[in-house]
Amino acid sequence: MDNGLLVVISGPSGAGKGTICKRLKEVMKDLKVSVSTTTRKPRNGEVEGESYFFINEDDFIKKINNNELLEHAKVYGNYYGTPKEEVFKQLEEGNDVILEIDIQGALQVKKNYPRGVFIFILPPSLKELKNRIEGRGTDSKEVILRRMKCAYDELNYAFEYDYVVLNDDVETAVDKIQCIIKAEKNRAVRKKAIINKIREV
Amino acid sequence: MDNGLLVVISGPSGAGKGTICKRLKEVMKDLKVSVSTTTRKPRNGEVEGESYFFINEDDFIKKINNNELLEHAKVYGNYYGTPKEEVFKQLEEGNDVILEIDIQGALQVKKNYPRGVFIFILPPSLKELKNRIEGRGTDSKEVILRRMKCAYDELNYAFEYDYVVLNDDVETAVDKIQCIIKAEKNRAVRKKAIINKIREV
Numbered sequence: 485m486d487n488g489l490l491v492v493i494s495g496p497s498g499a500g501k502g503t504i505c506k507r508l509k510e511v512m513k514d515l516k517v518s519v520s521t522t523t524r525k526p527r528n529g530e531v532e533g534e535s536y537f538f539i540n541e542d543d544f545i546k547k548i549n550n551n552e553l554l555e556h557a558k559v560y561g562n563y564y565g566t567p568k569e570e571v572f573k574q575l576e577e578g579n580d581v582i583l584e585i586d587i588q589g590a591l592q593v594k595k596n597y598p599r600g601v602f603i604f605i606l607p608p609s610l611k612e613l614k615n616r617i618e619g620r621g622t623d624s625k626e627v628i629l630r631r632m633k634c635a636y637d638e639l640n641y642a643f644e645y646d647y648v649v650l651n652d653d654v655e656t657a658v659d660k661i662q663c664i665i666k667a668e669k670n671r672a673v674r675k676k677a678i679i680n681k682i683r684e685v
Numbered sequence: 686m687d688n689g690l691l692v693v694i695s696g697p698s699g700a701g702k703g704t705i706c707k708r709l710k711e712v713m714k715d716l717k718v719s720v721s722t723t724t725r726k727p728r729n730g731e732v733e734g735e736s737y738f739f740i741n742e743d744d745f746i747k748k749i750n751n752n753e754l755l756e757h758a759k760v761y762g763n764y765y766g767t768p769k770e771e772v773f774k775q776l777e778e779g780n781d782v783i784l785e786i787d788i789q790g791a792l793q794v795k796k797n798y799p800r801g802v803f804i805f806i807l808p809p810s811l812k813e814l815k816n817r818i819e820g821r822g823t824d825s826k827e828v829i830l831r832r833m834k835c836a837y838d839e840l841n842y843a844f845e846y847d848y849v850v851l852n853d854d855v856e857t858a859v860d861k862i863q864c865i866i867k868a869e870k871n872r873a874v875r876k877k878a879i880i881n882k883i884r885e886v
Binding site for chain 2: 682
């Protein structure tokens with residue numbers, strides 16, 4: 485049994501990572517979703533253990549010190565992190581795991597697990613990105629301005645990823661990501677076992 | 686306009702490269718096919734300028750000396766090569782070009798054009814490969830034996846490719862290759878232009 489793929493969906497805040505991951509789960513029923521843990525307060529509609537594991541800062545820092553996180557970052561004053569145990573268990577069982585995280589987190593995952601597939605979600609334009617963040621209605625003007633500056637800078641990180649997917653249309657973006665996952669399963673580096681098997685005459 | 690992709694379909698003789706490329710052309714109508722040039726005698730049903738450009742050895746050697754070939758190799762006593770001019774013209778016009786070649790040729794193309802997408806077609810087993818070569822009925826027992834030994838050794842080269850696609854079923858293999866082509870268009874390394882465009886607020 486081949487190990488599953490760790491598919492990291494990342495990009496600037498407001499690029500549409502959440503919507504894309506939600507749709508991906510619908511069309512790829514076998515995808516396992518890595519649930520992050522955070523010290524951020526739940527937003528309306530977010531469910532404990534599904535959206536995030538919501539924990540307090542003391543508990544989060546314990547997890548860091550015990551090396552229990554695949555990545556962690558402090559963003560806008562809150563901690564976010566990915567529990568290692570659950571992710572690795574799924575991968576070993578041959579399941580593909582999808583991980584939706586910000587850029588700081590993704591770059592850490594890349595260091596800790598370079599075999600992952602790193603996908604940068606690109607907003608169609610910075611103007612559209614601003615509209616989306618404003619439309620969400622959860623952030624103050626000051627926060628929005630900070631995020632825009634941040635998004636502009638963050639586009640530089642796109643080239644540290646394996647793929648860059650433009651999110652001008654969710655269905656098109658999801659379709660591209662499905663293809664990327666399918667294609668990655670045929671990467672030569674992941675094919676040692678089958679080649680050895682074929683040599684048995 | 687982005688440059689097209691050069692998609693190199695390669696693998697051991699008898700792995701099913703030809704059948705896969707034929708089917709790929711049917712399902713991806715925009716794919717341009719690179720027509721190779723060879724000194725080999727035409728087989729039944731092969732058409733000049735479609736299957737190959739059939740030329741004599743003197744003319745072939747002139748092309749080598751004039752550096753007009755993207756790759757060339759002598760296989761089983763015959764020269765095979767890929768004319769550069771036509772391929773590069775198509776790529777610059779934004780067309781994807783598919784190139785079906787043996788392993789020696791593919792490795793040369795990789796040196797000359799590393800941006801290509803290199804796909805190794807894997808037969809389901811060496812036994813099945815033997816059946817296919819025998820079934821073609823074009824080769825003597827001695828040639829078949831040489832090809833089998835060669836195929837065994839050639840599996841080593843799979844890891845010099847980007848992708849390894851198992852050809853246990855043509856439709857499945859073609860579907861995988863379509864996904865690979867789609868996925869490759871979203872590679873971060875090919876996305877500089879669009880990221881710069883998005884930064885224009």
